[in-house]
Amino acid sequence: MASQELVDTRDSATHNLNPGMEGGAVPGSGKTCPVHIPGGEDTKRAFRKGIGRHNDYVKISVPDSKVNLLPTEWWKTALAVFYAGFNLVLTTVVITVVHERVPPKESSPPLPDKFFDYIDRVKWAFTVTEINGMVLLVIWTIQLFFFRYKSIACRRFFFLIGTLYLYRCVTMYITTLPVPGMHMTCAPKLHGDSHAKLQRILQLISGGGLSITNSHLLCGDFLYSGHTVMLTLTYLFIKEYSPRSFWWYHLMCWLLSAVGVVCILVAHEHYSVDVVVAYFITSRLFWWYHTMANLQTLKCSPNNYLTNTWWNPLFNFLERNVQTSVPCTYSWPITWPPACLKNPCKKYSMVQSTREE
Amino acid sequence: MKKVVAWSAEDVSNWLSKEGMPEYIDALCQMDGPALLKLTETDFQKPPLSLLSSDAGQQLLERLETLRIETHIEAHKNGHANGHIVRLPNGTTKPQRNGSLAMKDFSMEMIHIPMPTIEATRSSFPVEWGKTGVAFIYAVVCFVTTTVVISVVHERVPPKEHTPPLPDKFFDLFDRVEWAFSICEINGMLLVGLWLIQWILLKYRSIIGRRFFFIVGTLYLYRCITMYITTLPVPGMHFKCSPKLLGNWEAQMRRVMKMIAGGGLSITGSHTMCGDYLYSGHTVMLTLTYLFIKEYSPKRFWWYHWLCWTLSAVGIFCILLAHDHYTVDVVVAYFITTRLFWWYHTMANQQSLKETSQSNPFSRVWWYRLFQYFEENVNGMVPKNYQLPFSWRALQWNRGVKYSRLDSQ
Numbered sequence: 096m097a098s099q100e101l102v103d104t105r106d107s108a109t110h111n112l113n114p115g116m117e118g119g120a121v122p123g124s125g126k127t128c129p130v131h132i133p134g135g136e137d138t139k140r141a142f143r144k145g146i147g148r149h150n151d152y153v154k155i156s157v158p159d160s161k162v163n164l165l166p167t168e169w170w171k172t173a174l175a176v177f178y179a180g181f182n183l184v185l186t187t188v189v190i191t192v193v194h195e196r197v198p199p200k201e202s203s204p205p206l207p208d209k210f211f212d213y214i215d216r217v218k219w220a221f222t223v224t225e226i227n228g229m230v231l232l233v234i235w236t237i238q239l240f241f242f243r244y245k246s247i248a249c250r251r252f253f254f255l256i257g258t259l260y261l262y263r264c265v266t267m268y269i270t271t272l273p274v275p276g277m278h279m280t281c282a283p284k285l286h287g288d289s290h291a292k293l294q295r296i297l298q299l300i301s302g303g304g305l306s307i308t309n310s311h312l313l314c315g316d317f318l319y320s321g322h323t324v325m326l327t328l329t330y331l332f333i334k335e336y337s338p339r340s341f342w343w344y345h346l347m348c349w350l351l352s353a354v355g356v357v358c359i360l361v362a363h364e365h366y367s368v369d370v371v372v373a374y375f376i377t378s379r380l381f382w383w384y385h386t387m388a389n390l391q392t393l394k395c396s397p398n399n400y401l402t403n404t405w406w407n408p409l410f411n412f413l414e415r416n417v418q419t420s421v422p423c424t425y426s427w428p429i430t431w432p433p434a435c436l437k438n439p440c441k442k443y444s445m446v447q448s449t450r451e452e
Numbered sequence: 453m454k455k456v457v458a459w460s461a462e463d464v465s466n467w468l469s470k471e472g473m474p475e476y477i478d479a480l481c482q483m484d485g486p487a488l489l490k491l492t493e494t495d496f497q498k499p500p501l502s503l504l505s506s507d508a509g510q511q512l513l514e515r516l517e518t519l520r521i522e523t524h525i526e527a528h529k530n531g532h533a534n535g536h537i538v539r540l541p542n543g544t545t546k547p548q549r550n551g552s553l554a555m556k557d558f559s560m561e562m563i564h565i566p567m568p569t570i571e572a573t574r575s576s577f578p579v580e581w582g583k584t585g586v587a588f589i590y591a592v593v594c595f596v597t598t599t600v601v602i603s604v605v606h607e608r609v610p611p612k613e614h615t616p617p618l619p620d621k622f623f624d625l626f627d628r629v630e631w632a633f634s635i636c637e638i639n640g641m642l643l644v645g646l647w648l649i650q651w652i653l654l655k656y657r658s659i660i661g662r663r664f665f666f667i668v669g670t671l672y673l674y675r676c677i678t679m680y681i682t683t684l685p686v687p688g689m690h691f692k693c694s695p696k697l698l699g700n701w702e703a704q705m706r707r708v709m710k711m712i713a714g715g716g717l718s719i720t721g722s723h724t725m726c727g728d729y730l731y732s733g734h735t736v737m738l739t740l741t742y743l744f745i746k747e748y749s750p751k752r753f754w755w756y757h758w759l760c761w762t763l764s765a766v767g768i769f770c771i772l773l774a775h776d777h778y779t780v781d782v783v784v785a786y787f788i789t790t791r792l793f794w795w796y797h798t799m800a801n802q803q804s805l806k807e808t809s810q811s812n813p814f815s816r817v818w819w820y821r822l823f824q825y826f827e828e829n830v831n832g833m834v835p836k837n838y839q840l841p842f843s844w845r846a847l848q849w850n851r852g853v854k855y856s857r858l859d860s861q
Contacts, residue, residue, distance in 0.1 A: 273615075318780060379795075386814050390805070390812070403790070
């Protein structure tokens with residue numbers, strides 16, 4: 096009897112084994128990789144239970160072939176939004192603090208700048224920049240709305256924005272550059288008046304720091320340029336998460352971005368070095384993050400120097416369960432109830448419906 | 453089976469029937485071995501052979517060719533079997549009835565085994581001093597450009613009375629210490645010296661030297677750009693900037709030469725020009741030499757790494773203490789140096805990052821083609837092996853076998 100049972104359980108074990116092996120092995124399950132832990136806890140518990148009951152069979156854990164490679168995990172996105180929000184508020188506070196220390200333009204004239212030597216100031220150029228920035232942001236929001244893996248893309252966007260603004264806090268605070276042009280009107284300094292400062296902070300946050308909304312009255316936030324960061328980052332994200340064949344779309348967004356950045360300089364609102372450093376830091380951070388996220392081999396590689404950054408633990412936390420590069424697929428975000436769409440013929444569409452999981 | 457040259461007419465007939473060509477037996481019944489070998493195409497164009505053959509004797513001629521080759525091989529069997537490349541007659545459109553030479557006659561056991569020509573095994577880490585030379589020239593060009601740009605920018609620095617030093621958080625907290633900058637430069641020279649010694653002792657010095665020159669060159673090139681586009685005022689009133697030479701090219705040239713000769717250090721008296729603040733070249737050298745020293749030395753030398761780290765950190769702190777650079781110069785320099793170093797080395801160590809592809813955002817940097825040129829033949833991570841630059845054996849008079857941690861040449 097016991098031998099019969101043994102044979103039966105062994106058969107069932109082999110039956111379990113076969114379909115699993117066709118599914119392929121989970122990447123990184125062999126080595127001790129800190130990032131990928133494919134659901135170890137449940138199997139261990141079940142195993143222990145089984146061992147307790149029947150001492151005569153061996154459980155061979157089969158990798159679950161239906162593991163979701165791109166889990167949504169909206170709570171991580173919420174944390175990223177919180178991180179970005181915190182950094183934006185911090186930036187606003189730092190701008191208010193730095194404003195007190197900006198030397199008056201009479202005593203500290205604008206620094207010599209190569210671009211300003213060649214091109215004179217054009218008054219309405221900064222409005223162009225801000226309009227371009229808002230347009231790009233709206234385009235990116237719409238694109239994100241229709242993107243299938245919104246939570247992942249959103250999470251990355253907010254994390255990068257937060258980190259870039261954090262760096263900006265640091266560079267703004269340590270050294271204060273004078274105003275780039277005599278045309279700039281800075282709000283008067285409030286020496287020690289905390290209540291008024293708080294009001295200023297709220298005004299800046301509510302206006303988004305834009306001149307158009309009259310919230311860009313504070314000076315001193317020159318190194319490096321936040322407008323360049325937004326323009327560059329939205330363009331990079333738009334390009335990364337849209338189909339490669341939409342070259343006209345990419346070109347249009349690139350033009351919006353480039354014109355916006357050049358107009359910052361034409362309006363003499365930032366020094367050239369602010370814009371160059373902002374572009375450099377934004378693009379490098381974006382490419383660095385996406386290389387780490389897309390190349391799975393890097394995550395467990397020992398000679399991966401990309402993990403030497405301070406934000407590597409945050410990155411691991413956010414991207415731990417994303418096991419493949421995010422494919423560029425779009426879908427209608429809202430699913431209609433089936434009763435509404437009674438179509439006898441099957442309709443083929445370029446847009447993937449969320450029902451087809 | 454005796455050789456074809458020794459065949460008699462009967463042997464020829466036997467062979468013909470064995471080959472499946474009985475129609476020729478009668479016509480060639482008078483032929484013996486050597487005569488058979490002498491048959492050519494022209495013989496088949498005259499009767500009686502032209503009447504017998506439907507294909508102008510092609511098949512028979514092919515078989516004869518094979519026989520001739522066999523004869524040739526037999527003659528050279530001992531010495532030349534390895535080097536022979538047996539070529540069956542070209543342009544054969546008719547399928548051979550018997551297939552290959554080896555299967556033709558079981559008594560002629562000739563099997564040709566092609567021997568692969570032994571190529572020189574390619575090392576994963578080829579030396580390629582040429583590429584190191586290119587990197588060196590690149591670094592030198594960048595250094596010279598930086599010096600020229602400093603000289604140009606010096607003319608544009610606003611006088612310190614006109615534009616006072618910018619407010620800086622570090623300067624508010626710490627007052628100026630006069631001798632601090634000398635410490636920084638001494639540390640810098642020590643680190644460069646240590647790195648040079650370490651580099652000479654490395655086994656793969658060409659590859660590592662190439663990397664160092666490329667990274668240093670690129671960092672100084674970036675520095676040219678940031679220095680040039682916006683000119684920061686002097687960080688402290690203690691600065692003594694040499695007078696401006698407005699338009700005097702010869703004097704400017706001489707100034708450039710003096711700076712290059714002194715390496716841009718204050719100690720050597722060549723750091724008299726102002727305006728090169730964003731970003732700090734001293735920080736770049738201190739950080740980069742430390743990163744290279746740490747990267748290419750064994751992990752167990754932790755005391756050595758700590759020493760170099762201390763030298764580097766103290767040097768950087770002293771730059772700020774001496775009020776010789778703004779804080780933002782130092783921070784930006786550190787950031788750019790570390791990012792470039794890590795970026796380059798990650799790309800160099802991962803084979804998958806050496807190709808341009810959609811999933812490789814690293815390939816979008818402007819220097820990617822240059823990087824590929826330098827690192828295309830390097831496979832994998834360069835091991836940290838040490839080797840004396842000259843051959844130790846010439847000086848060795850020890851008769852015993854000596855084991856050493858250093859690789860011999």
